Amino acid sequence: MAAKDPLIIRDRDEMRKWSRSMRAQGSSIGLVPTMGYLHEGHLSLIKEAQKHADLIVVSIYVNPGQFSPNEDLSTYPSNFEGDIEKLRSVHGGVDVVFNPFNLYDYGVYEGGETMKKGEEEKGEKVISCVESSKFGHETWIRVENLEKGLCGKSRPIFFRGVATVVVKLFNIVEPDVAVFGKKDYQQWRIIRRMVLCWISKEIESSYCNQVRDLDFGIKIIGSELVREHDGLAMSSRNVHLSPQEREKALSISRSLYEAKKAAENGERDCTKLRNYVAQTIQKAGGKVDYDEIVDQESLESVEVIQSPVVFCIAALFGNVRLIDNMEINV
Numbered sequence: 001m002a003a004k005d006p007l008i009i010r011d012r013d014e015m016r017k018w019s020r021s022m023r024a025q026g027s028s029i030g031l032v033p034t035m036g037y038l039h040e041g042h043l044s045l046i047k048e049a050q051k052h053a054d055l056i057v058v059s060i061y062v063n064p065g066q067f068s069p070n071e072d073l074s075t076y077p078s079n080f081e082g083d084i085e086k087l088r089s090v091h092g093g094v095d096v097v098f099n100p101f102n103l104y105d106y107g108v109y110e111g112g113e114t115m116k117k118g119e120e121e122k123g124e125k126v127i128s129c130v131e132s133s134k135f136g137h138e139t140w141i142r143v144e145n146l147e148k149g150l151c152g153k154s155r156p157i158f159f160r161g162v163a164t165v166v167v168k169l170f171n172i173v174e175p176d177v178a179v180f181g182k183k184d185y186q187q188w189r190i191i192r193r194m195v196l197c198w199i200s201k202e203i204e205s206s207y208c209n210q211v212r213d214l215d216f217g218i219k220i221i222g223s224e225l226v227r228e229h230d231g232l233a234m235s236s237r238n239v240h241l242s243p244q245e246r247e248k249a250l251s252i253s254r255s256l257y258e259a260k261k262a263a264e265n266g267e268r269d270c271t272k273l274r275n276y277v278a279q280t281i282q283k284a285g286g287k288v289d290y291d292e293i294v295d296q297e298s299l300e301s302v303e304v305i306q307s308p309v310v311f312c313i314a315a316l317f318g319n320v321r322l323i324d325n326m327e328i329n330v
């Protein structure tokens with residue numbers, strides 16, 4: 001199949017107009033939100049979206065609203081041309097790349113300065129959303145319980161920024177389906193909960209499909225985590241690892257696999273499993289941010305494995321914060 005060039009749209013109104021005209025012609029739209037610097041993990045989300053929708057929109061936007069001032073917004077990797085090349089190679093193609101310069105109203109800066117014409121288009125002055133006290137944007141979405149633990153503990157504004165920008169993207173692109181990776185497990189659960197209530201499987205059919213916190217008519221799909229050949233979870237941030245750090249970071253996936261195997265062989269004590277993983281990562285030179293075994297739906301901590309759980313990890317190697325997880329279905 002010949003490579004297909006996606007249409008690149010930078011303007012929100014133009015994006016919405018395109019979606020509406022396609023939907024009016026009877027096509028369904030699948031959205032894959034990303035922050036760019038694409039890898040095979042992202043491409044797998046596109047392949048998943050193609051199963052559920054006629055047309056595919058990939059958004060590329062490094063959302064300042066989800067970074068605290070001390071985080072890595074300014075060093076987040078990007079390579080727009082490289083991303084487009086990768087998207088051209090996807091079998092079946094991508095129809096639109098939505099790549100806005102900015103999705104926030106920055107209002108008035110410290111000192112009374114306002115954004116000058118053209119700055120927004122050049123992507124200038126795109127700052128973390130919490131940096132300016134006179135920041136124009138005021139409305140935030142919070143998924144109050146699910147956002148508290150795991151990554152939410154060390155990144156306290158992260159999920160409000162994610163939920164808010166995802167809602168903005170939903171309002172602009174108006175998709176029928178949106179696909180998120182289970183690599184960011186908590187993020188996926190949060191978005192799914194925002195759109196659709198989780199509830200025990202037995203009563204899912206009668207209740208779950210009716211409880212929609214924000215009444216979006218969008219189907220949320222969780223797509224499986226994609227790993228490098230040696231087990232490292234694919235991530236845009238991996239590019240910042242030195243070869244030595246990368247080698248050491250393999251301790252994350254290797255110890256998770258060992259823990260999963262132990263659980264499958266009968267070990268149910270979460271403290272033992274967690275200690276094993278934390279110690280392995282620390283011995284390799286990593287700094288563990290959290291290692292927790294939680295219920296797959298509620299993300300509440302579990303002491304003894306009795307139902308499906310997910311083992312979630314965040315650890316730093318050098319300055320690079322990596323996350324990984326493994327579902328354990330015993």
Ligand SMILES: Nc1ncnc2c1ncn2[C@@H]1O[C@H](COP(=O)(O)OP(=O)(O)OP(=O)(O)O)[C@@H](O)[C@H]1O
Binds near residue numbers: 035223224225234
């Ligand atoms: N290895 C992966 N497998 C499956 N999905 C992934 C993988 N990596 C990222 N994704 C998904 O791609 C979407 C966009 O993620 P994003 O652009 O932040 O990339 P990323 O690799 O997660 O970056 P980083 O980990 O550096 O933040 C998210 O839904 C995310 O879960």
Ligand SMILES: CC(C)(CO)[C@@H](O)C(=O)[O-]
Binds near residue numbers: 061063162165166184
């Ligand atoms: C969902 C998302 C695109 C929102 O900025 C981001 O958090 C990501 O890439 O996972």
Ligand code: BAL
Binds near residue numbers: 035066
């Ligand atoms: N994929 C998660 C985006 C972030 O860490 O900001």
